[in-house]
Amino acid sequence: MIWTGDPAQGTGVFGNLNCDSPGSITVGQDPDHGAVWQYQKPAGDNRCESHGISVDGQKYRFQNDSTYYFGWWSKLSSLADDNANFQWKSYGDGMTQNWPFVIKVKDGRMVVLQRQPDNQQQIVWTSNPIMTDTWYHYVVGVHTSDDLTGGWIQLWFNGQPQTFSDGTTQYSCRTWDVSNDPKWGVYGAEDTDFTNTVAGLKLGTSYDDVSN
DSSP: OEEEOOOOGEEEEEEEEETTOOOEEEEEEETEEEEEEEEEEEOOOOOOEEEEETTTOOOOOOSSSSSSEEEEEEEOOOOOOOOOEEEEEEESSTOOOOOEEEEEETTTTEEEEEEEETTEEEEEEEOSOOOOOOOOOEEEEEEOOOTTTTTTEEEEEEEOOOOOTTSOOEEEEOOOEEEEEEEEEEEEOOOOOEEEEEEEEEEESSHHHHOO
16 A cells, blocks of 8 residues: 545645635535545636645656556536546646546446557546446556557446446556646536546555545
């Protein structure tokens, strides 16, 4: 286990926040999960996200040629199409991908949208229809590589391993740029009041670290 995003520790568990007022990232209480994060993006705003993580008071630096597993629970107040509820986001001068992949809402389903260099985008996974105000569990495995097909993505949805559009459970693609960080929250759906409630945030080096 590398990190847990425990709401009891406050927003200092994140690297920083990208959420301008009147949007907010606050701690709420849920009967199933106890203390939870509430990312509240009002209509008229485009974004309310946390950016990166903090370990022992320092922003954590993800590395190339490494394997990470992210786990979390999420429930959404809206099924409006958006840009992202989770981003594996690129940063730094000279980056070529902007974001190697995101998880977002499209047509009432969750999808994984992957982006190769030169803005080559494709949906590589689509869920069954989902519902608002319903908890769903995600585990995302990422092996980082700046080679075109040297990295990979894995996904477990509600505890079940998922098959990608190429028929595999490990989608090969470029997953590393100059630097990369995870982002949770709401990005897009500018015309919609949209809350993403998130619980059980974890980062580890194996599936078992983050699977519940």
